[in-house]
Every structure is written in C-alpha cells, then in structure tokens.
Amino acid sequence: MATELKSDAIFDLVRRFLETDEGIKLRKKVNLVYQFNIAPKKIGIDEVPYTLNLKTGEVIKGPYEGSKPDATFFISDEDFVKFIEGKLNPQIAFLRGAVKIKGSMSAAQKFSPAIFPKPSKL
C-alpha cells in the first residue's frame, strides 16, 4: 500500500459514487469509456492504467478490455488529483503538455472535474 498512487483513492471514490443516484445520472449523461494512464512522476513512465467505464459504471485498475476506450488520458498522479480538485484547467493542462489525449476529442472534452466527486477532509 505504500506505493499506491494518490489517484487510487480518487478512483475508489468515483467507484462508490457511480452507484449513487447522482452517479447513475452522470453515467447516463456521458455514457462513454475513458482510460487513464496515470504515471507516478513523469508521463509515460511506470504508468498505471485505470478504466472508467461510464456505460457500465465500472472503475477498474487496469486497461480497458473492450475494443477501445473513447478517450485515453496520459497524466501524472499529482496532476490528476489537481484536475479533480479543479486546480488544473483542462485546456491549460493540454497546452502545457500536462495531459496528453488519445482518441476522440469530443469524448475527451466531456470529461471535466465537475463530473467527479470530491474527497472530504478529515
């Protein structure tokens, strides 16, 4: 557990969230499959893939087993957390190369921090 990514906690939260009413609403609205390749430090190195399947509500630590995710994001652990907290603007992140995108651009644009639940502070 010591080598766990911060993003792990976020995805866990998302997984629970997708089972709630609000989460189900979101799934219906977006209805896409995303994959996130989260890198501990630098993008592309030691990536951990997570699949966020809004069609089925699954959140899996692993690559998408189906045909192809609608969009794949390549981002670092820290930046992903910032993204969820709304501290990283998607366009700016893209311009700076803090996030790389593969797949459908429109699908990628539907992903925004608003759709993610936020962690609460002890």
Next chain:
Amino acid sequence: MAMRDLVAGGAACAVPGSSSSNPLGALANTLLGSSSKTQERLKEIPTATATSSENRFFQDVEDPLRALPGAEFEQQPFSHPGGQGSEFLWGFRSTDQNGLADAWDEIERSHVPRPSQANVPQLDHVYDRGPQLQPTVYGPPQRVLSNFLHSFVESSHGGIPFRPAPLPLLGLSEGDKQCIRDRSSIMARHFFADKNEDFINAQVNALLSSLDIDSDAHAKGRLPRRFRDLEDYWNESQGSLRPGPHLADGWISEFSQHRLDHSDPDAWAHAFERQHGANSCVSEFEQNSKFLQFVSKMSRGELIIDDNQVKPAAGPSDWATEYQQKYTGGTSWADEYVRDEVSHGPDRWVNEFATEREQNGSVDDQWVNEFSKLHVNDWVEEFGQQVEEGALGDSSADAWANAYDEYLNEQVAVKKQSEASRGVYVFSDMNPYVGHPNPLREGQELFRKGLLSEAVLALEAEVLKNPDNAEGWRLLGIAHAENDDDQQAIAAMMRAQEADPTNLEVLLALGVSHTNELEQAAALKYLYGWLHNHSKYRTLATTELANSLHYANVARLFNEASQMSPEDADVHIVLGVLYNLSREYDRAIASFQMALKLKPQDYSLWNKLGATQANSVQSADAILAYQQALDLKPNYVRAWANMGISYANQGMYEESIRYYVRALAMNPKADNAWQYLRISLSCASRNDMLEACDRWNIDLLQKEFPL
C-alpha cells in the same frame, strides 16, 4: 529530440554534409537537405511546395543527372538516386492529416542520420499511412531537382563556385520558385558564413538562374539587411546557449517588425533559432503545435480574425481537400500567417508569450519524446473531423486564446502551492501582531474565540519571535487545518515536530493532514510515530517495524493498543484515521463513533466522522455529522467546506454554493473552496457569478448566496 536540440544542435544533430549543427536553422535546408532529418523538419511545418506540384514534376526528363553541373566533384547523389530523390521529394509534401503525426514519428525514430537504405523502408511505412500520397513521386524529374540542389550543397564544401547550367524545365510554380530563392539565399548565407557577400550572391544566383528563377531585384535588395539581422541571430545563437529574457524580447520586437514583411516567412523560422533557452523551447513548441492548428484553422477560413477577436467562419468544409487546395496555391503557411488579415493575432500571441516566458517554470522536454510515442494520428484525424462537424463549437478558439490569462494566474498559484508543499511555511505579509508583547497568548485567545484567521496572524507573530516555540507552531498548524489549509498545516506541524519530536498531538495532526493529502506513506509514518512515542504503547512498536511500515501491521498494533486501553479515545481516533487510509470506511466509522462516545464535545472528531462518511458516499449522514461539528464550533471553516462538498457530490449544487461561500467568507485563503465554488457555479448554471468568483469578490457572492 528536444526542441532545444532542434535549435541549438545537440550532439546527435551533427549532420554530416551540413555546415551548421543547427537543424532548425536548417529549416531553410528544406529544399536542399539530403538528410532525413531536415526533411522531417519540413514535414513538421507545411511548406510552400504543394502536393500537386509533383504532378508537374512528372515530366519526361530522362537522365539529366549525368549532365548536371557540379557533378564533377561528387558522386553521391547518383549512387542511390531513388532513395534520396524520393526522400527529398517526400519532403516537398505539405503535411496532410497524418503528416504531422508521421513527422513526429520520424523525428523520434531518427536521432542520428541513417543511410538512405534504412530510410526507405521507413518512408514506405509512412507512405502506407497516407492514402492521398500519389505513387508518382519516384519519377525522374524530382531527382533532377533534388540532385541539382544537392550538388549546390556539396559545392559549399569545396568552396568551389557553383557553375550555372541550363536545366530542363522542371515546372516549378511561382511559389516554389520564391521558396527556393528565399531558402537558398539563407542557406547560402549559412554555408558561406565565412565568405564574403559577393561570393554568396554569386552562388545563389548561379543556382537560381539554373533553375530559371528570377533573382528578384526586390528580394536581392533586401538581402543585405535581412541577412545581417539573421547573421546576428546566428552568431548569438552560436555564441551563447544561455537563455536570456533579452533574447526573447529582442525576438519579439524583431518579430513585430517583420510581421509586415509579406514575403519573409523565413525570418520567423530563423527567429525561432534564438529560442534555445532551457525551458522555453518545449513550451513554445507546445504553443506552436496548438498554434499550428489555430493557424491551419485560419488558413482553412474557418476562423477569421476580426478586430482583435477570433471568430469561427460559417460553414463546414472538407478539411482534407481544402487543405490540399490551399497548398496547391503554393503559398507558404507562414505567408498566410503574416498576411494583414491576421495582423492582430500575432501581436497578442507575442505579448502573451513574452510574459509567459518570464513566468514559466521548468517544463519537461521529455514531453516531446513521449508525445511522439502516442499515436497522435487518431487524435489529429478526429480533431480535423470534429472541426469539420463544428462539434468543438465556437468556444474552442476563444477558449484557447483566453487560456493564457488563466495560465498566468495559475502559475502564480502553483508557485505558492509548491513552496508550501515542500514543507516551507509561508508567512503572511503585513502582520499587525508583530511587535505584540505576548502574541502566543493573544493567539490562543483568538483561537478559543473561533477567529481562526486572526489567530493565525497572532501565532505567526509568536513563532517569528520565538522560532523554537513548539506550542506556537502546533497551534498554528491546528488553526490552519481547521481553516482548511493542509499545506500550511503540514508546514507548521513540521516545525512543531522539530521543536518537540515526541509531541503526540503533533504526530496525530501530521498523520491526519497527510491522509487528507493522500500521501499514504507519510501518514503511516506519523501515525506509527504516535504509537512509538506513546508512553503506554511504545512497547508495541518495535524498531524494525518502523523501517518497513506496512499498513496491515500498523493497524494490527493499534488494535492491540485499543484492547489494552479501551477507554482511550485517542487510540480509536488514530485507528479511525488508519482505516481511512486503507479505505475500510465502515471500520473507520465504527472507530470514530467509539471515540465520540468517549469525547462527544470534540468538534474535530465530528468532522472526521462526517468526512469518513462522505468519502464512503454516505453524504446524508455526513451532513448530520458536520452539523454537529458546527454546532460546537461555528467558525469551523473545514466543516463548512466539507458541507459544500457533500451537497455537491449529491448534485445539490445551489446548496453547495452557499456553504462554500460561507467557508470562504471566513477564510478567503481556502484555495480548495474557491475551485469547488467555481465548479458548483457552473454546474448550477450560475455563470453570471463566475466572474465574481474569479475576482475573489466575496461580498458580492455573500449577498447573492446567503445561508
């Protein structure tokens, strides 16, 4: 290879056959370069020569190769004409939809120049990806031009004057000719930098007349001035590799000057040479590629610059064919760029770029390598399609342009953040309590009254006076945590720990803050430290365990401790935090509830319970717990913010806004809350208030969203 290398010439860039080790500068070599590298540069940036110009090349010219001038002193171009010619001509292609991606792949794959044989299969591969590419490229006329130009290059080595000779009509378009003229002039300038100007002009003229290109009097007249500038650039770039703001400024002013030079696309490319600063290159390139799309959008007529605003033009268009058409016209993309109709755009970009440079932190240039590993193909295609379908909407271009402002703001915020995250405490400016006779007592009093931000100031005054005051630092840390600022809390607590390494409250607080920051390893360390330093339980904590902390072991120890003393609320609290780390939320809730039975007036404990419930998505219960906490401590900023989160997570955005605003009214420095407020405002479709949010206009927000 990094952008830096592109400009300044890294070790891998030493291309034999080129007198300069500046590959980007050798952009001018687009027509003349024989190495695959320069052709890749060409592919990156759409050039003047068009795809369809090849058709004109395809004329019936047999074997002129032997008759070419300059052939007498080198044999190379003839030895493998097919490979070189096709490579070279491939370089003539404007980038099609896949071209950009291909270019990247090419760059990535060839860090060192390879023999042409190796390149050919690469090209075949690349070839296959482009259905628009015509199979006629291998025809002889291309070879003519290629070898002719190649020999021009080679002539530079011997310093032997290049002899003009009539060539068969190659059917170069006007645009092509201009391109060749400009670029060969610049090229010659570089090659013959040590020769005098007459020699250079003679060489160039020889080349041009052979190709039946008018050495335009206009262009010639401008040669000296233009190239003197470029010569300066060149020398500077050779001389120093240090980045300097003055260079960028110089470039920017130069650029503004040259902006109106319509037939001077190369100045821009050369000006780029100067951008060899450590960090700027990559970010420039990032902007460049986004910019590239922006420009290509403009060239497609989908965006118009109208009075300093970018607007999308009406009507979709077939991206691919229009793109081809545009380049059939033979105008360089850079020409279009400097055309009048876009005169406002570059200014703004340039200015913003200047400011951005100064503020830019370190940008990883591995990005270039990594980016190329992706199959950008798909994305580029999709992007083109999306634009066609108008799916991106009006906002994208505007948003891109506006993104700069946000970026600048963000940079400031990020800098502040990164300082604190490194454990460096950030003191407030203008602290009225500095000089107070007893700031610690004042701080404690203020804290008790619930005036957290004031207490922070007083306590800062205290620790400025007495930097080793553990209690001062501890209370400061607690105040920050309650004010919902874990970064500062950690920084203060670290100082407290330095001053008093065995203080249990400090250790627990550090454990909690790190848990909030999702830094699990650190949190575990501090919670273990709590056990280790506890008079009662330290027997449980063996030292070898300390070296390899595993969550499971630590939890087990704490369970043992709780069995030792079931009435010790603190043990339950620590257990609760531990279970949060492992996301065993039910157990965490149970632990906190046990602790609350023992300490029902502990507001912070209610908040912990609430947060645990919220994180296990039991938001309704969480809100009840937060309410208890707030009843006990009305100014508990963290609880207010957590309330907002729980409402937002349930989709109740209007309510969440009110709670965030209340939290921010008490502590305007609560960064998280600002971001969440912004998100909630847009989710609640209250975009009218977004500006107030961005301007930190708490008064207006409070008036609008009272509780």
